[in-house]
Amino acid sequence: MPMMHSLSVYAILLFLSWPFSSVPLCASDHLLVPGKPLSPGSVLVSEDEVFALGFFSPSSSNSTKKHYYVGIWYNDIPECTVVWVSNRAAPITNLSSxxxxxxxxxxxxxxxxxxxxxWRTNNNINIINSSLTTAISVVAMLENTGNFILRSLADGAILWQSFDQPTDTLLPGMNLRLSHNMHPLQQLVAWKGQQDPAPGVFSYGADPNNLLQSFVWNGSRPHRRSPVWINYLLRLYYMDMFKSTIYMALHHAGDEVYMSFGMPTGSFAVLVRINIDYSGKVTVLSWESNMSVWRALYAEPEHECNTYSYCGPYGYCDNTEIIPVCKCLDGFEPRDDKGWIVGRFLQGCRRKEVRRCTRGDGFLTFSGMKVPDKFLHVPNKSFDECTEECKSNCSCVAYAYSSMSNMDIDGDDTRCLVWMGDLIDMENNAQGGENLYVRTYVLQGNLRKVKTIKMVLPFVSSLLIFVCVVFIWAYVNRDDTRKSLLNWPTRFKIITGVASGLLYLHQDSRLTMIHRDLKASNILLDAEMDPKISDFGTARIFSVNEKQGHTNRVVGTFGYMSPEYAMEGIISVKSDVYSFGVLLLEIVSGLKICTTSPSTHSHNLIDHACSLQRDGMLLNLVDPSIIEGCSPDEADEALRCIHIGLLSVQNNPNARPLMSWVVESLDNKAIKLPQLKEPIYFGYQIYGSDGLG
Structure with missing residues (x-):
C-alpha cells in the first residue's frame, strides 16, 4: 500500500506519536541499566511521574496464595490501574530472589x-565476535507515554518496546497493527479474571480480512463488531469539561497499517485509555481526578442487544429505544414469533413476500445504521456507480457508500460496500451511523392489460356497496363474535404468555426492567393468538442490586397502577404484578377495569370481584360467553386464575407474589394458593384515563 503524503495525515501522526529524547548517560529512576537490576519493592518512574514500573500482585489482601508480575501502572492516582503486564502467563510465586x-x-x-x-524480551541480536559484545551498550527506560523501551546507546535504535507487546490496554500514541503484510496482527487480550492477568478468552483487534472494521473476539467467535469506518479519522468523544476531543485514526507505518488514538497536541492534559475487560467489554475511559474514578466515555457492547448478530439475519438492534430491542427491517417479519416473545432472536427475520429481481427494483433507505457484516468492498466507485453496482446484480441485496475524504491509505478515497447474502449484525442509532440502502423487489410477470382493467371497473361500485353492507353487519355483531373466538384455552394461553414475558423482564434479562404501563392495549396477539408485550416507552431499568425506585412523575394508565405507584411514585416489580393482576381479571371476565356493578355496589372490576369472592360466587365473574363451553377442569382453572389475580392486586406490595411464583402456579395446579386477605384493593376511583403523559 502507498504511503500517505497529505498535510492532514502528517498532523495525525504528529499528535499520535511520542518524542524520543536523547538518552542521558547518568543513572535515573526511570532507567534500567546493565548490572543494576530492579528488585521487588523498587520501581521505575517516568520523568513526568505519570507511570510506574515494578513488581505487583493483583490478588486481594486475604488471598491465601499470591501471584506476582512485572507491570506498568499509573503512578499518581489512588486506584491501582495496570496498563501492561510482562509475565502475564508465567506468574511469580516467590519474590525472595x-x-x-x-x-x-x-x-x-x-x-x-x-x-x-x-520472562524475557528475546531480541535475538546476533553477536559476531567478542569485540562487538563490549561495543553494544543498551539501556531500558520508562517513557512518559507509558512505553517501556530497550534502546541502543550507540545509535539510539529501539531494540524492543512494550508498545509492540500490548496486553489489555491501548494508550495514547500506541499503535495497534491491523494489517499483516510483514508482521502478525496485534490484539488487545483481556485478563482472565478481575485479579488474574493471564490471557483470557476475549480479545480486541482487526478483521483479518478487512481493515475497515474491528472485532471483540470470544476465542475465535465474534462477540462484538465495531461500526465500519466511514473515515480514516474518527472523533471518538468530545470532553466538554476539558474542551478536548479524542480521535482515532488509521495510518501507515512502513508496510503495515495501524490504528492509534489520542488528543491533538496542546489539549488539556487528561489520562485516557482504551481497555478490554475480562467480560469482553471494550471501554474508552478517562480519569476524573475530582472524583478519583475512571469514567466510561464509550463502551461496547453496551447492551446484550449489541452483541454480534444478536437479532439474527435482517434483524437489527434499535438503540433509539429506552431499552435496546430487536426489530425487523421494514418489509420483513420474525421467522420465529414465539422465540421473539421470550427473547430468542437468532433466527432473525424473513421477507413478508417473496419476489423476483428486475431492473425496476428500488432501494429503501435506512438512516443512522451500523451497516451489516460480510460485505464486499468495491474500490474506486462514486455513489451513483455504487448504486448501479448493486442494482445491476440480482444477488446484491443492499449497499452503503461513504467518502473517506483525502486521507486515504490505499489511494482510494471512496468506500462502496455491497452485500450478496443475509444482512447480519445491524444496529440503529439515535446519533451517528450511516445510510443503508436495502433492495425492494417488484413483482415480475405480465402486467394487467388496460382492457382487463376496463372490464373490472363496472363491478367496483356494486362490490363496494356490498362490502359496506357486510362491514356494517359485522360491526353490529362484533359485543359476541369476537368473544367466541377467545375460548378459555385461548385466554389461558394469553395469560401464561404475558406472565412468562413479564418474568423475563423482571428476572431473566440482564437488567431488571419495570414496564410501568402493562394493560390490555399493550398486549399484541399474532395469528396464533400468542401474546407479545409492547410499548416500552415508559419502561424503567433497574440495576442488578436495585430493588425499588421513586419518581416524581407518574406515567402509565389509571386503573392498572398499583396504589403505592399512583399515590407515592414508588416503583418496583410489584408495580407490574399489580397491573398483571388487573389484566388477568379482565381476560377472565371479559370486562374492563372501569366496570361497575349496581347489584354489588362495586366501584370497579376489582371491587366487583372481591364482592363475589366474599359471597362465594367467583364463578359468576367468568365471561358468560365461555363458561358454558368450559369443562369442570377448565372452570377450576378459571377460578384459580381469578384467585391469582386477586392476590396480585392486593393493597400491600409485600403481599403480592413475584412473577416467578405466578408463572409456576399457573403451570402447576398442585401448588396450593394462599388465602386472600382484606383489604384486597384500594378504593380510590382513579381509573378510566388512558395515561398521564
Missing part, C-alpha cells in the same frame, strides 16, 4: 538467583 534486569546480550529478563528465566 527474583529481579528484572538488562543483560549483556541486550535482553530484558525476569530471573531468580538460580538463573531460571521467567
Amino acid at each position: 527474583v529481579n528484572l534486569a538488562v543483560t549483556s546480550s541486550s535482553d530484558i529478563v525476569i530471573s531468580d538467583s538460580n538463573g531460571r528465566v521467567l
Whole structure:
C-alpha cells in the first residue's frame, strides 16, 4: 500500500506519536541499566511521574496464595490501574530472589538467583565476535507515554518496546497493527479474571480480512463488531469539561497499517485509555481526578442487544429505544414469533413476500445504521456507480457508500460496500451511523392489460356497496363474535404468555426492567393468538442490586397502577404484578377495569370481584360467553386464575407474589394458593384515563 503524503495525515501522526529524547548517560529512576537490576519493592518512574514500573500482585489482601508480575501502572492516582503486564502467563510465586534486569546480550529478563528465566524480551541480536559484545551498550527506560523501551546507546535504535507487546490496554500514541503484510496482527487480550492477568478468552483487534472494521473476539467467535469506518479519522468523544476531543485514526507505518488514538497536541492534559475487560467489554475511559474514578466515555457492547448478530439475519438492534430491542427491517417479519416473545432472536427475520429481481427494483433507505457484516468492498466507485453496482446484480441485496475524504491509505478515497447474502449484525442509532440502502423487489410477470382493467371497473361500485353492507353487519355483531373466538384455552394461553414475558423482564434479562404501563392495549396477539408485550416507552431499568425506585412523575394508565405507584411514585416489580393482576381479571371476565356493578355496589372490576369472592360466587365473574363451553377442569382453572389475580392486586406490595411464583402456579395446579386477605384493593376511583403523559 502507498504511503500517505497529505498535510492532514502528517498532523495525525504528529499528535499520535511520542518524542524520543536523547538518552542521558547518568543513572535515573526511570532507567534500567546493565548490572543494576530492579528488585521487588523498587520501581521505575517516568520523568513526568505519570507511570510506574515494578513488581505487583493483583490478588486481594486475604488471598491465601499470591501471584506476582512485572507491570506498568499509573503512578499518581489512588486506584491501582495496570496498563501492561510482562509475565502475564508465567506468574511469580516467590519474590525472595527474583529481579528484572538488562543483560549483556541486550535482553530484558525476569530471573531468580538460580538463573531460571521467567520472562524475557528475546531480541535475538546476533553477536559476531567478542569485540562487538563490549561495543553494544543498551539501556531500558520508562517513557512518559507509558512505553517501556530497550534502546541502543550507540545509535539510539529501539531494540524492543512494550508498545509492540500490548496486553489489555491501548494508550495514547500506541499503535495497534491491523494489517499483516510483514508482521502478525496485534490484539488487545483481556485478563482472565478481575485479579488474574493471564490471557483470557476475549480479545480486541482487526478483521483479518478487512481493515475497515474491528472485532471483540470470544476465542475465535465474534462477540462484538465495531461500526465500519466511514473515515480514516474518527472523533471518538468530545470532553466538554476539558474542551478536548479524542480521535482515532488509521495510518501507515512502513508496510503495515495501524490504528492509534489520542488528543491533538496542546489539549488539556487528561489520562485516557482504551481497555478490554475480562467480560469482553471494550471501554474508552478517562480519569476524573475530582472524583478519583475512571469514567466510561464509550463502551461496547453496551447492551446484550449489541452483541454480534444478536437479532439474527435482517434483524437489527434499535438503540433509539429506552431499552435496546430487536426489530425487523421494514418489509420483513420474525421467522420465529414465539422465540421473539421470550427473547430468542437468532433466527432473525424473513421477507413478508417473496419476489423476483428486475431492473425496476428500488432501494429503501435506512438512516443512522451500523451497516451489516460480510460485505464486499468495491474500490474506486462514486455513489451513483455504487448504486448501479448493486442494482445491476440480482444477488446484491443492499449497499452503503461513504467518502473517506483525502486521507486515504490505499489511494482510494471512496468506500462502496455491497452485500450478496443475509444482512447480519445491524444496529440503529439515535446519533451517528450511516445510510443503508436495502433492495425492494417488484413483482415480475405480465402486467394487467388496460382492457382487463376496463372490464373490472363496472363491478367496483356494486362490490363496494356490498362490502359496506357486510362491514356494517359485522360491526353490529362484533359485543359476541369476537368473544367466541377467545375460548378459555385461548385466554389461558394469553395469560401464561404475558406472565412468562413479564418474568423475563423482571428476572431473566440482564437488567431488571419495570414496564410501568402493562394493560390490555399493550398486549399484541399474532395469528396464533400468542401474546407479545409492547410499548416500552415508559419502561424503567433497574440495576442488578436495585430493588425499588421513586419518581416524581407518574406515567402509565389509571386503573392498572398499583396504589403505592399512583399515590407515592414508588416503583418496583410489584408495580407490574399489580397491573398483571388487573389484566388477568379482565381476560377472565371479559370486562374492563372501569366496570361497575349496581347489584354489588362495586366501584370497579376489582371491587366487583372481591364482592363475589366474599359471597362465594367467583364463578359468576367468568365471561358468560365461555363458561358454558368450559369443562369442570377448565372452570377450576378459571377460578384459580381469578384467585391469582386477586392476590396480585392486593393493597400491600409485600403481599403480592413475584412473577416467578405466578408463572409456576399457573403451570402447576398442585401448588396450593394462599388465602386472600382484606383489604384486597384500594378504593380510590382513579381509573378510566388512558395515561398521564
